[in-house]
Amino acid sequence: MSDTSFSLRNIKIACSNCSLGALCLPYGLDGDDVDRLDEIIKRNHPYQRNEFLFSPEQSFKNLYVVKTGAVKTYVQDDEGQERVIGFHLPGEILGLDAIESNKHSCFAKALETTAVCEMPFERLEDLSKDLPSLQHQMLRLMSREVSNESQMIALLNHSTAEERLASFIVSLAERFQRRGFSSTDFFLPMSRQDIGSYLGLALETVSRLFTRFQELNLLKVERKHIEILDMDGLKGVISHKTECQSVKAS
Amino acid sequence: MSDTSFSLRNIKIACSNCSLGALCLPYGLDGDDVDRLDEIIKRNHPYQRNEFLFSPEQSFKNLYVVKTGAVKTYVQDDEGQERVIGFHLPGEILGLDAIESNKHSCFAKALETTAVCEMPFERLEDLSKDLPSLQHQMLRLMSREVSNESQMIALLNHSTAEERLASFIVSLAERFQRRGFSSTDFFLPMSRQDIGSYLGLALETVSRLFTRFQELNLLKVERKHIEILDMDGLKGVISHKTECQSVKAS
DNA sequence: CGATAATTTGAATTAACTCAACTGTTGTGG
DNA sequence: CCACAACAGTTGAGTTAATTCAAATTATCG
Numbered sequence A, B: 001m002s003d004t005s006f007s008l009r010n011i012k013i014a015c016s017n018c019s020l021g022a023l024c025l026p027y028g029l030d031g032d033d034v035d036r037l038d039e040i041i042k043r044n045h046p047y048q049r050n051e052f053l054f055s056p057e058q059s060f061k062n063l064y065v066v067k068t069g070a071v072k073t074y075v076q077d078d079e080g081q082e083r084v085i086g087f088h089l090p091g092e093i094l095g096l097d098a099i100e101s102n103k104h105s106c107f108a109k110a111l112e113t114t115a116v117c118e119m120p121f122e123r124l125e126d127l128s129k130d131l132p133s134l135q136h137q138m139l140r141l142m143s144r145e146v147s148n149e150s151q152m153i154a155l156l157n158h159s160t161a162e163e164r165l166a167s168f169i170v171s172l173a174e175r176f177q178r179r180g181f182s183s184t185d186f187f188l189p190m191s192r193q194d195i196g197s198y199l200g201l202a203l204e205t206v207s208r209l210f211t212r213f214q215e216l217n218l219l220k221v222e223r224k225h226i227e228i229l230d231m232d233g234l235k236g237v238i239s240h241k242t243e244c245q246s247v248k249a250s
Numbered sequence C: 001c002g003a004t005a006a007t008t009t010g011a012a013t014t015a016a017c018t019c020a021a022c023t024g025t026t027g028t029g030g
Numbered sequence D: 001c002c003a004c005a006a007c008a009g010t011t012g013a014g015t016t017a018a019t020t021c022a023a024a025t026t027a028t029c030g
Helices: A007-012 A031-040 A121-130 A132-158 A161-178 A192-199 A203-215 A231-239 B007-012 B031-040 B121-130 B132-158 B161-178 B192-199 B203-215 B231-239
Strands: A052-054 A062-068 A071-076 A082-088 A107-110 A115-120 A185-187 A219-222 A225-228 B052-054 B062-068 B071-076 B082-088 B107-110 B115-120 B185-187 B219-222 B225-228
Touching: A031 A121, A031 A132, A062 A121, A082 A192, A082 B132, A115 A121, A121 A132, A121 B132, A132 A161, A132 B082, A132 B121, A132 B132, A132 B192, A161 A185, A161 A192, A161 A203, A161 A225, A161 A231, A192 A203, A192 B132, A203 A219, B031 B121, B031 B132, B062 B121, B082 B192, B115 B121, B121 B132, B132 B161, B161 B185, B161 B192, B161 B203, B161 B225, B161 B231, B192 B203, B203 B219
Parallel strands: none
Antiparallel strands: A052 A107, A062 A115, A071 A082, A071 A107, A185 A225, A219 A225, B052 B107, B062 B115, B071 B082, B071 B107, B185 B225, B219 B225
């Protein structure tokens, strides 16, 4: 019952007509080059909620691009507690941290049913010798990762709980928008616990802040459903040291 | 008085006899390939203390490798306060975050007199088309950066002040050791303020912790001079949730 | 439908911060 | 060469933002 042999299926989801387009590796490649990239990409059955894409120590073979769904990456501390490192939405790549050591260094777990492209790294590297724009795009994607993480470090070190959560929500909104989804109305793929772990906050604090933001009419929360009512207000919480109270008067 | 024309000077400090060796880009390249890499590398006068290597918005031209000295990278918040992103010791590369946007996104300032190799990124990219191992090494270095930053995120989100500072000191020790310096006796190139900003702590907290670690006979501090007396004890502070008090009984 | 997990809310605690004073170091100019 | 200013670091005391612990409420899933 393996359907990996059905080339028809593969064609339907080929890079050339994938909606991720410029968000992904093929950016900057012309038609023929995309086809060559396409040949090495594996597309598996979707991962189910809580299924692992990879685990620490597992040897590094593939990079992954999320097509639909969401993935969280995390490590475990000595007591087995999760420390969330990041969330990966459609169009976002994961596995980049494993290139150096040839081993994955974290868990990657599907937060919901998730479809991914798996790209054998070695073949990708080979191919990029012939395709300068692929090589450049790989460096670009890694550079973006470094930038994002740097920003995150600056955020974590110097921001209050309010600023962190506001940043997080705005970041999610922008990432959904880039992917073609609504930036003001979306579902959180992760739990309060996961958000707290990612932002360095207790889950209770995250919950209280959602309530506060709602009281301030910045957004509407109902469990995982978020509706942003006042994007500028939210951004105001991030940058200005103004209290939440003074952000929205009326 | 420009001495960039003295090839003699350049030869003396060529990659092939640079003590950084395997820590740097040339890792994995054979003799001839190193020479080709060497040709594109610029070596400037050392930067003086507080001199900038680059600033935000400045267009991205070069990657930098620290040869001697130390560099800090930081951004500024709305009030002009520094948010330190990282420190760069000899053998460490900086500028990787600028590849994606073609603009630097942070300040890079010399903490002391600092010599660097400047590598024009475009020419590096061109060269790596011919030299697969150079291409691989670039990806490796970026991957290491992603890993390190991930680790930092996990540390900041889930660790006490004690654990953060202990981690920081151990990390410095390991980095000095890799570079051939003593891992137990070294000088901090940065201020308490910088350490605090990097670790998300007030400078007073950093100072108090140095005192506490000293009282626990984990190390000896005198201003910027650090002598690690009990490396295992320090590592114990990081991992175990045990109190500092119980780490060292005698 | 009942059990388990996720979330919300409240109250008490605490780790780290801010503010403030003091000490020691470094550099500068008379 | 010393005095003085500017800066970096230490130490103390009071404050606070966020935590932990606890309990109630609401979803989710077999």
